[in-house]
Amino acid sequence: MTDLSLTPNLLKADIQRHLTYTLGKDAANASAYDWRMALSYAIRDRIVGPWFASTRRTWAEDRKRVYYLSMEFLIGRILEDATANLGLTEAVEEAMAAVGQDFRSLAAEEPDAALGNGGLGRLAACFMESMATVGCPAYGYGIRYEHGLFRQRFEGGRQVEAPEDWLSQTNPWEFPRPESAYTIGFKGHVETRDGQEIWVPGETVKAEAHDTPVVGWQGRWANTLRLWAAKPTTLFDLERFNRGDYAAAAEPEALARTLSRVLYPDDTTYQGKELRLKQEFFLTSAALQDILRRYLDAHSDLKALPKHVAIQMNDTHPAIAGPELVRLLSDDHGMAFEEALETARACLGYTNHTLLPEALEKWATFTFGNVLPRHMQIVERIDSWHRRAYPNRPHYVGIVKHHEVRMGELAFVMAHKVNGVSALHSDLVKQSLFPELNRLHPGRVINETNGVTPRRWLKTCNRPLAALITDTIGEGWEADLERLRGLEAHVDDAGFRAAFDAAKRANKARVSDWIGREFGVKVSPDALFDVQVKRFHEYKRQLLNILECVAYWHALRNGAVKNPVPRVRIFGGKAAPGYAVAKEIIRLINDVAAVVNADPQVGDLLKIVYPPNYNVSMAERVIPAADLSEQISTAGKEASGTGNMKFMMNGAPTIGTLDGANVEILAEVGEENFFLFGLTAGQVAERRADPEHARKAIEASAPLQDVLQMVAEGRFSPEEPERYHGLVHAVWHSDYFLVASDFDAYHAAQGRVAEAFADRGRWLRMAAMNTARSGFFSSDRTILSYMKDVWDVTPAL
């Protein structure tokens, strides 16, 4: 045990030492940035102990390791979270105060590591933290993008993107490992030598490791996040340079620099870009070479690989792992093809995150064969092996069809387990996405409902509520979230409700100050904070939300709302730069906000705010302040959602459809604590079968007609009345995501919300019940389940 009175002093000394000797700064003229760096190094120092201990134990006990391959890790900030996991929050506050600095404001200056688009990338980050918490020996493998997800700002209400630049500051969390590097090949041709196929790449780059330790709760275990940076294999063609051919001389450098330069910002529409395929292979090949190198350091029999190694593919992005592992085992290590295939398959798991057809990866065989000629041959061979092994396979099923490589089918065939990310989604993976493969491989598709880490998403981001929980049920809930059930015994207690109310109110006051200060909108912390924050996509139906805002505004102005509850409708989220419709919806929200917020007739009764550049840090600020969680996707489209879980944990009831993990949230929390509305996935399919569904729904709804009329007339774009003609026309005439069909039900559900909110006691009970019953959605539970069902790994703790 550390002596608590000593810790702050020791820390202070370490911070000062780093300031002086690591940063070379004199305390007398050190900036906040310098202090944050010095503090980060002092915290990093304290992670190294548990990190080495974990690594040593894994080697000594020859434990099976999990390798999580992901093109995205949406980490956010690290300092505050790592400090909390080490149990050093108070000590750091004291140490920083002693040098005249405020820990919280320093921590808030850390740039987000935004190496992901949204849910899938954030899930990978939560998993890394949970694997460290439960003691699952694991490595995350990803790409060290120089530029993470773009920064968003609004100009005249429109989204404008700017490059993100997190590495313009020193990243104090990583250890560069130039000695851990692998050569990655592309293109070229395949030669046959002594009956053996040999790939002779035409281009190469070097993948250089950068390691970030990830420490779990209470510092009991730490794993490694290993991110690869691309470097040229040949520095410079001096001969060409001397001949004056400067561009050609720098060619290898140019390829390397572009490879890990930037994260692709599309999260739903896949485009067959060659550079993306190269990025995917870059990550996967580097990871697999590293995995085999580590394995062969301690073992010699590659057939036993699956006993020691579990490799998880986060969606199909690293699905080239199947053929690449087969290639390494057979071409490089001499294993027979079928044995290599079975060995690879026994190691690999595949997680599917989407059913949207436009998001499924398919590569033209032309591109694939050009970039990865040897892999193209191996993919064909896997496909024909599978066809022969399963003669019942229908002719229209296959990995290579119509001159395309289907990455979903490839990942399915090459994995021993395939999983969806919520109960509903996993059923749909079986029934709609891979019905034939599921029939050929019964039991291969399983469900692993997502989760989120309660350390970041409750303990650290919501200190008032976390303190109340500890006061009420004692310590230990952070790593055993089912204990939150203990709160249920208190939800009818007036004192507890008041304390719960006070915690929420404190978070709302912080957010209303921030909104006033940063965006110049005055919002009352007593209003109902109704929040929809997530990436923009038509299926997520931000359009439904903003149209309902207009209906509510209209009703307020007409005096049609009796006893109105003041409301703040908060939006946040980015659209893919090429996604025109999503960008129009963003602009509409900003246009409506401008009109509504300037309307003296409604005053404080309705405010609409849309802070730009939603990211992990903004989520940590806004979610704890939410009264209501908007989870209103068209049923059958949201694979799981994880924001929904964060809101629930933080005591915000959901208004939502029966989609993704909402279904399980509803089952946990009960109908009386959830505002359910809308068509079910089955009804959605039926409804779509009627080509007139949109017109019929609009004609049946007077409020929706009014709303669409106002938008179409240019009520929110008077300087350009026809601005939203296209959008409104699409609602009338196609409405694929059934905004019109669900509008009345959503509007009515919002009415029920207002009624419930006005009854303070009832509302607080609902809110507290959401927290109390959120234990299932800890990512610790998810990870323990993967360990048992997919990875066959036992926790070291």
Ligand code: 26Q
């Ligand atoms: C693919 C090819 C080329 C370029 C980009 C992509 C790409 C990138 C990111 C495709 C998809 C994504 C991200 C998908 C994603 O975030 N899905 C979400 O995953 C969450 C975690 O499981 C779920 O909770 C969400 O429901 C799901 O939408």
